Amino acid sequence: MGKFVKANRKKLIGLSQILLSLILLVWLVSRVGLEEVVSTLTSINWYWYALAFLLFQLNVVIRAWRWFVLLRTLNDRPSFAYLVYLYYIGFFANNFIPSGFGGDLVKVVSLRQSHGHGSEALSSVLMERVTGLVGSSMIAVIALVWNMSAHAAEVDLPAVLWVLIIITAVGIPIAFFAARWANPLRIVLRIYPKATMLPFYSKIENLVSTIHRYPMRALLSALLISIPFTLNLILVQVTIADAFNVHLPFGVFALFVPIIAIINLLPITFNGLGLREGIYTFLFVPIGVPAATAVSMSLAFYFLRFSAGLLGGLMYAFRSVIAFVRTPHTQNL
Numbered sequence: 001m002g003k004f005v006k007a008n009r010k011k012l013i014g015l016s017q018i019l020l021s022l023i024l025l026v027w028l029v030s031r032v033g034l035e036e037v038v039s040t041l042t043s044i045n046w047y048w049y050a051l052a053f054l055l056f057q058l059n060v061v062i063r064a065w066r067w068f069v070l071l072r073t074l075n076d077r078p079s080f081a082y083l084v085y086l087y088y089i090g091f092f093a094n095n096f097i098p099s100g101f102g103g104d105l106v107k108v109v110s111l112r113q114s115h116g117h118g119s120e121a122l123s124s125v126l127m128e129r130v131t132g133l134v135g136s137s138m139i140a141v142i143a144l145v146w147n148m149s150a151h152a153a154e155v156d157l158p159a160v161l162w163v164l165i166i167i168t169a170v171g172i173p174i175a176f177f178a179a180r181w182a183n184p185l186r187i188v189l190r191i192y193p194k195a196t197m198l199p200f201y202s203k204i205e206n207l208v209s210t211i212h213r214y215p216m217r218a219l220l221s222a223l224l225i226s227i228p229f230t231l232n233l234i235l236v237q238v239t240i241a242d243a244f245n246v247h248l249p250f251g252v253f254a255l256f257v258p259i260i261a262i263i264n265l266l267p268i269t270f271n272g273l274g275l276r277e278g279i280y281t282f283l284f285v286p287i288g289v290p291a292a293t294a295v296s297m298s299l300a301f302y303f304l305r306f307s308a309g310l311l312g313g314l315m316y317a318f319r320s321v322i323a324f325v326r327t328p329h330t331q332n333l
Contacts, residue, residue: 017270024274028281028295036292040244041299048243049300055236056304057311059229060087066225067128073218074120078111085315086110091305092312094271104129123210130211131219133265134176135226136233136258140169143254168258179208180219233257240300244293246284256283273302 029037064084071078089110090103097103104125111121144165178184185208188195195201211219234253237260241248260279269275280298281291289297 017268021269021271021273021275024269024278028274028277032281032291032295036290037295037299040290040292040296043244044296044300045243045245048239052236052239052243052300053304053307055232055239056308059232059236060084060091060308062225062229062232063087063128063132066131066222066229067124069221069225070124070127070131070214070218071120073214074124078114082114085319088308088312088315090312091309092316093309095306095309095313123213126207126210127214127219127222129265130176130207131222132226132229133258133261134173135223136230136261137169137172138223139227139230139234139254140165140258141173143251144169146251164259165255168262169255172258176211179211180216184208230257233261236304237297237301240297240304243300244296246289246293246297248287248289252287259283271302271305276302 061084064080064087067087068078068080068083071083086107090107092103093106094103097105108121108125185195185205234250234257237253237257238248238250241253260276260283263276263279264272277295277298280294284294284297285291
C-alpha cells in the first residue's frame with residue numbers, strides 16, 4: 001500500500017511539473033508575444049548554432065571525465081567511453097522524465113547494474129553535480145572581481161540582480177568548503193537541537209557525508225576539471241547569443257551562467273521549461289536584450305539538451321541491436 005501511494009505521489013508531482021511548465025510558458029509567451037518568439041527563432045544563424053551544438057557535446061565529454069575521476073577515487077573503474085555513453089542516456093531520460101534528476105537516476109541504476117557498486121554510483125553522480133556547480137560559482141567570483149576592478153563588463157543591473165549574483169557566486173563555494181573542512185551540522189544542532197525535524201535536514205546530512213567521503217585531492221581534481229567545463233558552457237551561451245545577433249561581454253555570461261545552472265537543477269518544472277525562460281528574461285532584459293530574444297536563447301539552449309537526448313536514444317538503440325545480434329540465442333537461430 002505504501003509503495004502504491006508513493007508511486008501515485010511521484011506521478012502527481014510529475015504531472016504538476018509538466019502543468020506548471022505549460023502555465024509558465026503560456027504566460028511568458030503571451031507577455032512577450034508568440035509571433036515575436038517564433039520570428040526570432042526562425043531567424044537564428046545556423047552556423048553559430050551548429051558551433052554551440054558542438055561545444056555542448058564537448059561539455060558532455062568533460063562532465064564524463066569529471067565523473068570518471070571521482071569514480072576512480074572510489075576504486076570503481078568503468079571505462080571512460082562507457083561513462084560518456086551513460087551521460088547521453090541520462091539526457092535521453094531527461095527528455096521524458098519530469099524531474100531534472102531523472103537522468104541522474106538512470107545513470108546510477110545503469111552503473112550499478114553493470115558494475116554492482118550502488119553506493120559508489122550514487123555518491124559519484126551527486127558529487128559530480130556539486131563540484132560542477134561549485135566550479136561555475138568560482139568562475140562567477142572571478143568574473144565579479146574582474147568586472148569590479150577593471151569594469152570589463154559595463155552593465156547596469158538592478159540591485160536585486162547583483163545581490164542574487166553575489167550570493168550565488170560567493171555562497172556556494174563557501175558552503176562547499178565549510179562542509180568539507182568542518183562539520184556545520186554539528187554547529188547547527190548545538191544552536192537548534194530540533195533541526196533534525198526540518199524537512200530537508202536528512203538530504204543535507206547525506207550531502208555533507210558524501211562530500212566527506214572523497215579525499216580533498218579528488219575534490220580539487222574535480223574542481224579543476226570544472227573550470228574548462230564552465231568556460232566551455234559560457235562559450236555555449238555566447239555562441240547561442242551570437243546566433244541571435246546578441247553581442248555581450250564574456251564577463252556578463254560568466255556572471256549569469258551559475259544562476260542559470262542552479263535554475264536548471266531545481267525540480268520545480270519539467271526539465272526547467274518555463275522557469276528557465278523566466279530567469280533568462282530576468283537576467284538579460286535589464287541589460288538591453290529584447291524579451292523575445294531572451295526567451296529564444298533559453299529555448300535554443302533547451303533544444304541543445306534535447307538533441308543530446310536524441311543522440312543518447314540512438315546510442316541506446318544501436319547498443320541494444322549489437323547486444324541482440326551477439327547473443328548466443330540469436331547466433332543459434
